[in-house]
Amino acid sequence: MRVLICPDKFAGTLSAPEVAEAVVAGWSGTGDDLIRRPLSDGGPGFVEVLAEALDGRRIPVPTVDPLGRPVTGEVLLAGHTAYVESAQACGLHLLKPDERDPNVTTSYGLGLLVTAAVEAGAAEVVIGLGGSAVNDGGAGMLAALGAAPVDAAGYALPYGGSYLNSAVALSGAPRLREVSLVAATDVDNPLTGLYGASKVYGPQKGAGEEDVFRLDAALEVFAGVLETAFGVSDLQRQPGGGAAGGIGAALIALGGRVVSGIGLVTTQIGLEKELDAADLVITGEGSFDQQSLRGKVVAGIAGSARDRGLPCIVLCGRNETGYREAASAGVTETYSLTDHFGSTEAALERPAEGLRDLAGRIARLWSR
Template sequence: MRVLICPDKFAGTLSAPAVAAAVASGWNPSDDLVLRPLSDGGPGFVEVLAGALDGRLLDVETVDPLGRPVRGQVLLAGATAYIESAQACGLHLLTREERNPGTTTSYGLGLLMMAAIEAGAAELVIGLGGSATNDGGAGMLAALGAAPVDVAGYALPYGGAALSAAVALGGEPRLRDVRLVAATDVDSPLTGLHGASKVFGPQKGATDEDVFRLDAALEQFAGVLERAFGVTDLEVAPGGGAAGGIGAALIAVGGRVVSGIGLVSTLIGLEKELDAADLVITGEGSFDHQSLRGKVVAGIANGARDRGLPCIVVCGRNETGYREAASAGVTETLSLTEHFGSAETALAEPARGLRELSERLSAQWSR
């Protein structure tokens, strides 16, 4: 039996390769196991691609969402550089007490981009997801030489809240005509009911009042970007709300938006592996309503459904209804929280839990 194991990360506990290895450790060894860890553009994007592409990793000194030094890596494969925004803007870089999308910045992403440009890349593919920021890419643009300024011409403080005073950009981004691709994990617009602030702001530390102010600030900044780069409808562009609005800034400077899971799947040859599989196992830390909107599980389940393959989801916790999951192509869902009967144990021993779930599944599915 050919079993394709292609999970995303379990955020905060296991990387995608570690999840795949844990599942494989519990399966019947007489079966043919194919491990293809995945990323939808969020944390793990560079690690997953580095394991599949013939390239080299470039170490880069950058900063985290609060401006503190942190190390990142850019994957250089031919003329293309693959960059992971979460390495500089990731929510995992902050403690819960430090989360504040009004002040966190995407400046570090701009430093990663500059390093890739200086290394000679002609195309930057930027994975967006898992960010702690809500600044519409303002910090990124500042690092590239185009900081937002107020009516007096002074550069604004970092963070999403300050953008309510933005009236222009203080320069042109130094991009040297590189091609830009935003690999997103969501198709959310920049503003509004389904925008960056409303949907993702609360998990980044925003209160209800903060959400209102941040959304208004992004609306103001969208107007600045439209005037600066001659674009329109930036507030409603699909994917513009990715990574706290970084997607919108990349669109404004000429970037195109693609599905993160679609891009990764193509680069690692996942379609071929799906064609050859008898059973598919995927998963992520939290399987919820967002999982079925452009994330790894949705892409894998849809592909399995189209081929008539059973698709099993393993997760840390399951907050998706059976009918909703089944309509996306999911055959069965197993969670560590239900397996252990405790969220604390699920977080403390995810590898053991995945191995044990895999043993149970192997007894059920293996020929």
Template structure:
């Protein structure tokens, strides 16, 4: 006689989908932050279609600042005719966002905040390598964008700084606002940073209608000195060693002109003054305040809540190097992931950061498209494909 067997209940294993937060910066010269995020999500779903991917493309104030905020906040985009660093016509836009504030009587007061991206008029990407002339490049186009924001009725203007081709301490921007730097004879100076060595004052008060100014920047460099705008960022804009010395002296002199005109002391050494070729210093002279670009963007789009709900974070940028860990997108995201005990993976075009340095910032793993393809040429030619393939491989490792 067979022994009776008690049927055992069937046990099913349920695997919860992984929630992946994808929040990259742009890959400069190839893909926008939105395109990077989309490619990573597509590659992930090729391997793990049931997982949830949350896309939050980011900017630290440089190229893509207005696009990222416009996608997250809505608002109205105001087209503006402006000029590039060489004075050639180009198009930009101002993002206008209405913020309703409750009053005692229950009514709503409309407050307009304008978001302006300096790179739309001053961006290095607007020039070919042969066109880069850091001595003469001007921020005049940014002044036109800022003037349009003021005329729109905005009470506060947030200026994203980064990725610029200029080194004129905002002199061109001031000229567009009616406050051109002048020489001892009262004549307006030519555009660019080099002529500022002869500046003695400003032609008039800038036309700003008492708007509040905010500089959203990815760097904390001062205006002048060894860590200033000319020394650190001048060479990547085409400056020779002689140019750097000339421009640093010119900006040091012009800082004194701005201090006298606006009564702001220590303008040469204030953190963030060296942002975007010294535009940060001009905004500080105008009474503006400097904030972290990545901190501002993550706060506006609610990224903290998304980090709280994530299982894995993927971020990245075109070049992951020593500058990436100084206030840029990757640093901000990695720190937020580290504080929550979340794994953080960086996908970059190239990786020039050491393992220990990256790990200390909160980065778990790093992947580079150049290593994936085996050549820089293919990485630049097919970045979206590389992102999809790397993300598909990542999903095989991290998905449940």
């Protein structure tokens, strides 16, 4: 039997390649043909997943985290296209829970990664968006590119989303050398409003109720600055503008186009061809919930499997979906680590072990 194993990461515990490896280890010994194709929708693991499939060069880049502390990111250069991952510089996983505060976190580190991609000679820079700790509308990224937001007196603003309510202009033009930009994300939220970056994603980044309203108002002000600076309009309502705390809107203002992260990855790694040849599909992610069914990796894979009449099994850390919801999305069966171990603590402490156990159990049921 040909088994296609194409999971997303288990956030905070295992990368997508590690999840796939654990499943392979648990399934081995059956004689089945196991095909590993780890995935990402633009969030953490985006570069790693593409690096496994593309004949490219990984370039280490010194950058900074959301609080300005030194970290190392990388640029994947494949031909004339460079791939960077916002989470390597702006990721929520880079902060301790008590450090999360979108009022002060910055996307400056992403700007350093984009700069490195431009300096490497790329004609196109694809930026994976997701899993961010920021809500600054890409202001920090723009500052690193040479276009820092300034107040009415001409002074550069402090980093962080809450200071954008004082923005009136940008200090210069971004140094991009006519490079084309692509935002890879499966978040279609607009920049502001009820479904905007602040309201939907701000709380998980540490924003309180008052912070959410203040950040949303600040992004509204900053959208006006971007519209004036780059001659764009209706920036607040553009789908994908709310991705990664509003970085999506900044990229749109710079002339970038928004594409599906999972769509881009699946195309680059040839997943459609593998799906056509598969007998069984296994996917998964850390938390299988309502967001999973709205454009995330699992929903995309399950839907593709359903369209081909293939069974699709989801492995997850925890399962918060109902059977009918999952089935309508194309999911045949769901197995969670919390059910397997009986506790969330054990699921977080021993995810690879649990995935190996579950894969072995599933293999006994499904292998021919």
